Amino acid sequence: MPDTSRYLPVLTYLQRQLTGQLGAGEVTHMHYPTAISRLLGFRLVEIGEAMAVIELDADPAQHGNQQGTVHGGLLCELADAAIGTAHSTLMEAGETFTSIDLKATFLRPVWQTRLRAQARPTHRGRTISHYLCEITRDDGKVVASVASAVMTLRGEGAQGR
Numbered sequence: 001m002p003d004t005s006r007y008l009p010v011l012t013y014l015q016r017q018l019t020g021q022l023g024a025g026e027v028t029h030m031h032y033p034t035a036i037s038r039l040l041g042f043r044l045v046e047i048g049e050a051m052a053v054i055e056l057d058a059d060p061a062q063h064g065n066q067q068g069t070v071h072g073g074l075l076c077e078l079a080d081a082a083i084g085t086a087h088s089t090l091m092e093a094g095e096t097f098t099s100i101d102l103k104a105t106f107l108r109p110v111w112q113t114r115l116r117a118q119a120r121p122t123h124r125g126r127t128i129s130h131y132l133c134e135i136t137r138d139d140g141k142v143v144a145s146v147a148s149a150v151m152t153l154r155g156e157g158a159q160g161r
Helices: 010-019 035-040 072-088
Strands: 043-048 051-058 096-106 113-123 128-136 142-153
Touching (some): 010 043, 010 072, 051 072, 072 128
Antiparallel strands (some): 051 113, 096 142
16 A cells, blocks of 8 residues: 555646656656656646646647548547546545546647647536536637546545556
């Protein structure tokens, strides 16, 4: 059983990480940055209680689909990362969470641009919370709107996750 007394709250950890003030040996019970975020080049640029903003420099040469635009799956992953990061700020040691649904509405095509995914809750429940994430390109236009429900897991349900 890990020593949870030394864990920083997730929000504190992410705020310190973002500002470069994370001390040596300071940890939280979750993994940041996540492996998928590192692989895809996502950057956390803003964090608060139940909210997160993540950016990505999108390029169809790296992230493209058959039509030559940025793949919609990348937009879903970007939104899921922002929503998951936002929800993680509410987690205490011994708690974790899982997405239980995700619905994406694509509004505009994306080519080479900086994408900004901003996630916020629309309903915060004890077990089920709902989030909305809007993804904008660098001209400020919304390219996708993603809604997701997230379930908080506690006790036995959180073990090993």
